[in-house]
Amino acid sequence: MRMPTPDPDILARRSAVAARLRAVLPEDAVIDASEELVAYECDALSAYRCPPLAVVLPRSTAEVASALRVCWEEGVPVVPRGSGTSLAGGALPTADSVILGVARLNRVLETSLEDRVIRVQTGVTNISVTQAVQSDGFFYAPDPSSQLACAIAGNIAMNSGGAHCLKYGVTTNNLLGVTFVTMQGEVMEIGGAHLDAPGLDLLGVICGSEGQLGVVTEATLRILAAPEGARPILFGFETSAVAGACVADIIRAGVIPVALEFMDGPAIRVCEEFAQAGYPLNAGALLIVEVEGSPAEIDDQLARIRAIAAGHAPLAVREAATPEEAAAIWLGRKSAFGAMGQISDYMCLDGTIPVGALPEVLSRIEALSAQYGLGVANIFHAGDGNMHPLIMFDANKPGDLEKCEAFGADILRLCVEVGGCLTGEHGVGVEKRELMTAQFTADDMTAQMAVKDVFDPKWLLNPGKVFPLATVEGHRMAAE
Amino acid sequence: MSLAEALAPASEAEAAEAVRDGGPFEIVGGGARLALGRPVEAAPLSTLRLDAVTLYEPQALTLVAGAGARLDAIEAMLAAEGQRLPFEPMDPRPLLGSDGPLTLGGVAATNASGPRRIQAGACRDSLIGVRLVDGRGTVLKNGGRVMKNVTGYDLVKLMCGAYGVLGLLTEVAFKLQPIPETSATLVLRGLDEARAIAALSMALGSPFDVTGAAHAAGETLARIEGFEASVAYRAAELRKALAAFGEAEIVMDDPARWAAVRDATPLAGAQGAVWRLSLRPSDGPKAVAALREAGAAQDALYDWGGGLVWLLTPEDGDAGAAAIRAEVSRRGGHATLFRAGQATRRAVAPFHPEPAPVAALSAGLRAKFDPAGKLNPGRMAP
Numbered sequence: 001m002r003m004p005t006p007d008p009d010i011l012a013r014r015s016a017v018a019a020r021l022r023a024v025l026p027e028d029a030v031i032d033a034s035e036e037l038v039a040y041e042c043d044a045l046s047a048y049r050c051p052p053l054a055v056v057l058p059r060s061t062a063e064v065a066s067a068l069r070v071c072w073e074e075g076v077p078v079v080p081r082g083s084g085t086s087l088a089g090g091a092l093p094t095a096d097s098v099i100l101g102v103a104r105l106n107r108v109l110e111t112s113l114e115d116r117v118i119r120v121q122t123g124v125t126n127i128s129v130t131q132a133v134q135s136d137g138f139f140y141a142p143d144p145s146s147q148l149a150c151a152i153a154g155n156i157a158m159n160s161g162g163a164h165c166l167k168y169g170v171t172t173n174n175l176l177g178v179t180f181v182t183m184q185g186e187v188m189e190i191g192g193a194h195l196d197a198p199g200l201d202l203l204g205v206i207c208g209s210e211g212q213l214g215v216v217t218e219a220t221l222r223i224l225a226a227p228e229g230a231r232p233i234l235f236g237f238e239t240s241a242v243a244g245a246c247v248a249d250i251i252r253a254g255v256i257p258v259a260l261e262f263m264d265g266p267a268i269r270v271c272e273e274f275a276q277a278g279y280p281l282n283a284g285a286l287l288i289v290e291v292e293g294s295p296a297e298i299d300d301q302l303a304r305i306r307a308i309a310a311g312h313a314p315l316a317v318r319e320a321a322t323p324e325e326a327a328a329i330w331l332g333r334k335s336a337f338g339a340m341g342q343i344s345d346y347m348c349l350d351g352t353i354p355v356g357a358l359p360e361v362l363s364r365i366e367a368l369s370a371q372y373g374l375g376v377a378n379i380f381h382a383g384d385g386n387m388h389p390l391i392m393f394d395a396n397k398p399g400d401l402e403k404c405e406a407f408g409a410d411i412l413r414l415c416v417e418v419g420g421c422l423t424g425e426h427g428v429g430v431e432k433r434e435l436m437t438a439q440f441t442a443d444d445m446t447a448q449m450a451v452k453d454v455f456d457p458k459w460l461l462n463p464g465k466v467f468p469l470a471t472v473e474g475h476r477m478a479a480e
Numbered sequence: 481m482s483l484a485e486a487l488a489p490a491s492e493a494e495a496a497e498a499v500r501d502g503g504p505f506e507i508v509g510g511g512a513r514l515a516l517g518r519p520v521e522a523a524p525l526s527t528l529r530l531d532a533v534t535l536y537e538p539q540a541l542t543l544v545a546g547a548g549a550r551l552d553a554i555e556a557m558l559a560a561e562g563q564r565l566p567f568e569p570m571d572p573r574p575l576l577g578s579d580g581p582l583t584l585g586g587v588a589a590t591n592a593s594g595p596r597r598i599q600a601g602a603c604r605d606s607l608i609g610v611r612l613v614d615g616r617g618t619v620l621k622n623g624g625r626v627m628k629n630v631t632g633y634d635l636v637k638l639m640c641g642a643y644g645v646l647g648l649l650t651e652v653a654f655k656l657q658p659i660p661e662t663s664a665t666l667v668l669r670g671l672d673e674a675r676a677i678a679a680l681s682m683a684l685g686s687p688f689d690v691t692g693a694a695h696a697a698g699e700t701l702a703r704i705e706g707f708e709a710s711v712a713y714r715a716a717e718l719r720k721a722l723a724a725f726g727e728a729e730i731v732m733d734d735p736a737r738w739a740a741v742r743d744a745t746p747l748a749g750a751q752g753a754v755w756r757l758s759l760r761p762s763d764g765p766k767a768v769a770a771l772r773e774a775g776a777a778q779d780a781l782y783d784w785g786g787g788l789v790w791l792l793t794p795e796d797g798d799a800g801a802a803a804i805r806a807e808v809s810r811r812g813g814h815a816t817l818f819r820a821g822q823a824t825r826r827a828v829a830p831f832h833p834e835p836a837p838v839a840a841l842s843a844g845l846r847a848k849f850d851p852a853g854k855l856n857p858g859r860m861a862p
């Protein structure tokens with residue numbers, strides 16, 4: 001994959017740039033020894049790697065601003081980084097860029113149960129936000145599977161989702177305010193502990209902008225009172241189409257579960273082999289439905305869902321009677337990526353489709369799978385249409401990665417064709433950059449790039465991401 | 481020019497052509513919200529003919545419709561399938577004394593969100609896609625019809641609540657929710673404002689999934705919605721949890737009470753200016769108390785558990801702007817002058833002034849999307 005050509009002039013100034021950064025930051029906050037830079041050469045899309053020019057690890061907003069000001073003056077690109085778990089190459093450096101990592105901005109600043117908000121520095125992990133309030137009966141709703149590792153910084157930049165977003169929304173719906181530092185080193189507060197914007201909704205566009213508009217150093221997040229309890233039920237169905245019809249009926253009946261997860265036959269088999277969760281191996285598709293409330297409320301909702309599912313001749317029904325059984329039902333789903341990793345190299349896609357298009361999309365993916373000769377297993381957040389096809393390939397086999405990428409691109413174009421989109425929660429990054437033209441017209445992209453022009457007029461923040469390279473080059477040329 | 485003579489494009493392409501070749505325009509849906517923001521002096525451009533329902537998929541909880549689609553017709557169509565817009569859009573007509581139909585475009589352009597905002601999110605959280613014409617007359621789209629979408633920058637949020645200054649919305653897509661079987665409202669009486677907000681904080685901090693939390697006209701209200709048995713259970717539990725605040729009455733299915741909260745109707749008949757304060761919830765009563773002391777507050781209604789305050793002030797001088805803004809800014813919130821005469825809305829910035837660096841970004845965005853100032857010029861900022 002092509003990345004913007006590193007500026008030889010910047011490469012030649014490496015030690016001068018590092019010296020200027022050292023002049024404004026504590027000694028241990030600047031890394032430029034090549035053996036240490038390797039740790040920052042990629043994120044979770046590890047097929048692509050490039051060590052950066054230098055890394056800075058500031059401990060305060062003021063230090064972030066100082067570092068950015070130096071880079072702005074030096075004309076050096078900056079790649080913000082949280083925990084490096086992006087699956088889209090969002091934190092992939094270029095050789096002439098400085099990585100600005102927020103890992104040391106790791107404090108909880110304020111918790112207010114009364115106002116149901118928490119203020120954190122953005123280097124804290126996602127899970128630590130819930131941990132900070134759970135003894136008081138609260139939680140932070142967005143729960144990406146990577147929540148043990150990923151940082152709030154990355155969650156905001158990617159507008160990450162989680163298993164419970166059907167009921168609680170994704171990051172943008174739970175984010176109230178940020179401290180934001182522009183590439184010029186200007187610090188501003190956007191939003192706060194209140195629920196709406198005074199003017200244009202800048203917070204709305206900052207969230208999900210993949211680190212291209214500014215660096216987020218602090219965040220005010222909504223915390224919610226935890227429900228009394230939750231319980232999953234598992235159904236096995238003959239085919240994916242039947243499972244899809246059951247999902248539609250559940251939603252039509254006015255029951256909105258907190259989670260509604262779908263796995264197809266190949267995914268069931270891979271996960272069962274790994275987790276021995278007792279999944280029905282004879283089923284063509286499986287649904288995990290989770291509901292919340294008091295024990296009686298849970299019983300009532302699960303009874304409704306069972307009744308609906310009964311109309312679709314389930315091959316298996318398993319309701320968790322104990323927390324252990326609940327954990328077993330979730331175990332397979334939660335270990336899906338790990339399970340897949342045990343048997344094969346794989347690429348995880350993230351397109352969204354209108355939920356009604358599921359049967360058509362799955363059968364076309366099957367056809368593509370045969371055409372490319374690569375296996376695929378499908379995991380799907382069925383309530384909201386977010387699909388995670390996992391394509392299996394052999395990284396050691398020449399040409400297989402390219403074949404896998406072509407297959408993936410075909411699936412994502414298919415998602416767009418049926419009315420969906422390229423990415424539901426992982427972001428565009430470098431991975432889907434060149435596919436943007438499948439979803440957006442040149443004008444649509446120009447409008448988005450105009451936002452970038454306003455926030456980052458020299459386009460120094462996180463280069464080579466989100467927009468097709470040639471589109472950016474054309475846009476920048478036209479501006480000059 | 482009267483609204484009846486307004487240019488009313490029948491398609492997105494016609495709208496684009498109108499903007500490309502003409503303007504400046506004041507964008508008009510049904511006209512019910514024209515008295516929001518600074519007065520705009522420009523020829524009206526009506527969205528009323530862009531009123532088609534493009535797509536309604538109940539099983540996917542998705543609606544796509546033209547910006548000129550009438551809210552009442554849409555709500556009736558959704559209700560027939562047992563569904564609704566989640567965010568309970570406000571009807572500003574009682575307060576503003578305006579008339580004309582409400583349109584989906586007007587709702588989206590003003591991010592109009594009612595009591596359920598605290599639980600189901602604001603309009604901006606349910607809006608999943610837009611099509612629009614920018615100030616150059618270029619047709620743009622962002623978002624789409626699916627609930628989960630992080631492809632490219634989120635211009636949907638940027639357009640929601642932009643009062644048309646970044647683009648003329650032509651089509652909007654919303655995610656929907658099922659209408660619950662029933663609802664119950666707990667009513668506490670006789671609490672002072674600080675105690676009332678403390679009671680609402682306790683309710684919102686309970687596991688009982690409160691979907692409305694307001695204090696108005698001496699009543700403190702907490703709403704619970706869902707299946708019948710579940711609502712009965714949670715209402716009873718919440719009542720126990722709130723016992724320290726008095727014995728709550730439980731009222732079943734009372735949409736009129738919540739419509740009054742949503743539309744701030746208790747202030748509708750009163751003389752004076754109406755401000756909309758957005759604050760950290762526990763700051764609501766504190767700010768109001770300080771403003772009462774300074775003589776800048778006559779009456780106050782609280783929604784969003786205290787985080788939204790509708791404040792009635794005398795409309796002389798700056799209508800209380802300096803005092804209100806100082807008080808609210810000090811607390812990190814903001815204040816919008818929601819109802820006032822044209823002269824006041826010209827003299828006093830209706831939208832809360834932003835700090836210089838933020839204002840520069842907002843101005844930069846307006847200049848990019850509408851370089852010639854063709855769309856609602858001056859509505860948000862001069």
Ligand SMILES: Cc1cc2nc3c(=O)[nH]c(=O)nc-3n(C[C@H](O)[C@H](O)[C@H](O)COP(=O)(O)OP(=O)(O)OC[C@H]3O[C@@H](n4cnc5c(N)ncnc54)[C@H](O)[C@@H]3O)c2cc1C
Pocket residue numbers: 043044079080081082083084085086087089090091102122143144145146149150151152153154155156157158159160161162163210211212214215216217337425426427462
């Ligand atoms: C096993 C696994 C499971 C996953 N499951 C999910 C899931 O369920 N749902 C989901 O949505 N995602 C999931 N992800 C993807 C990933 O975890 C998320 O995108 C996450 O939000 C990235 O956070 P991070 O801190 O690791 O960010 P990074 O990878 O470090 O960076 C991500 C992006 O954020 C930008 N960024 C980082 N910090 C800042 C900052 N301070 N200011 C501005 N921009 C910044 C970066 O430039 C980059 O573009 C998963 C990943 C893995 C490896």
